[in-house]
Ligand SMILES: Cc1ncc(COP(=O)(O)OP(=O)(O)O)c(N)n1
Ligand SMILES: Cc1ncsc1CCOP(=O)(O)O
């Protein structure tokens with residue numbers, strides 16, 4: 001089911017960020033700067049208007065041979081022969097969208113935690129969004145998931161995934177360091193006076209980081225494959241403490257077991273992980 005999806009910089013439309021400049025002009029600049037997948041997202045217009053915009057953006061993205069994703073609406077995606085649809089946790093379920101879109105189009109979904117990511121993977125999503133990593137004016141009031149969810153996704157998620165939410169050239173390095181290999185942005189690109197340059201700079205950071213990690217740290221040597229609470233995980237953590245940190249558990253009330261033995265918290269930092277280590281983090285339930 002998973003079609004090969006190859007992208008690094010995902011750019012989403014956001015017309016509020018460029019009053020006085022047309023959506024097509026701004027998106028063409030992003031495409032010239034190297035955006036390699038594009039999403040039409042507009043929550044403020046009628047479906048009829050969205051359809052018209054989608055048709056025009058379809059023509060533009062076809063010219064650049066870049067996939068076009070439509071936010072929220074599989075019917076609009078199909079009507080304009082877009083490459084796929086992006087769903088949220090409150091939009092149509094993946095199975096329903098897949099039935100509408102067929103096996104060859106892209107179905108992506110937003111996730112805000114590892115549980116949702118696993119569910120999306122099992123339901124046959126082609127990619128997932130991981131975010132919002134940072135607070136963002138594009139989705140005001142949404143709690144940031146922080147880079148700790150980015151690290152968790154890097155350790156466990158095997159389908160393509162993209163970090164999104166408040167990402168700029170100032171914090172991209174931190175997100176890449178946490179394990180992201182693809183970035184998505186709205187305001188940092190379309191709200192920039194020079195969307196083409198903004199794309200080029202972000203793309204340089206992504207490719208620079210990806211190349212550095214490929215050459216400086218032979219990738220397979222930098223990861224160990226372990227099992228965490230019964231699930232296979234790939235991690236760069238070298239100790240139990242680093243693994244707990246990756247899962248955001250370092251200061252939570254949990255007991256850690258390594259290969260069936262309880263490891264006291266004060267020893268987590270001195271307890272190395274090895275290939276095949278079996279780790280269980282057991283949560284305390286209730287009080288008393
Ligand atoms: C790539 C990508 N990731 C996340 C989202 C957000 O989708 P959703 O949670 O459904 O919120 P809206 O965008 O519909 O407001 C996205 N659109 N794209
Ligand atoms: C649509 C969406 N979903 C999660 S964060 C987000 C907004 C991303 O926009 P920005 O790059 O401006 O923070």
Ligand SMILES: [Mg+2]
Pocket residue numbers: 071072086087088091
């Ligand atoms: Mg949505």
